[in-house]
Amino acid sequence: MDIGSATTQALHGMQRSQGELVRSAQDIARLNAPVVQPSAGQSASxxxxxxxxxxxxxxxxxxxxxxxxxxxxxxxxxxLIDTTV
Structure with a gap:
């Protein structure tokens, strides 16, 4: 794998993670109404x-x-640039 490809893949990974971070944050922000039944000692939230x-x-x-x-x-x-210059 060359350096450009590694960088491109890493940037795509960061973008995907950022989208998932936003989605999870939105999920947490929406926790107003309980949907699941809590077990003993746990609340729905x-x-x-x-x-x-x-x-x-x-x-x-x-x-x-x-x-x-x-x-x-x-x-x-x-x-690489330092060694070739």
């Missing part, structure tokens, strides 16, 4: 908020990983 919160964390990690790919590709490109 606690149950509803778990999945979007987990998705927020997962997408943040994916976003950060893609950002590290871009940073690494940038550093590699800089090193």
């Amino acid at each position: 606690e149950l509803q908020v778990v999945e979007p919160l987990v998705n927020l964390e997962r997408q943040q990690q994916i976003f950060d990983s893609n950002a590290r790919v871009i940073k690494t590709a940038d550093e590699m490109l800089g090193n």
Whole structure:
């Protein structure tokens, strides 16, 4: 995989993660009316908020990983330019 391809894939991954982050945040913001029946010791809003919160964390990690790919590709490109000049 070349540097341009890695950067492009990482940018697409960041865009997908950003969309998922927005969707999860909207899901959390919409938690006004309980839809599921809570089990003992849990309220409906606690149950509803778990999945979007987990998705927020997962997408943040994916976003950060893609950002590290871009940073690494940038550093590699800089090193290549430095060695050829």
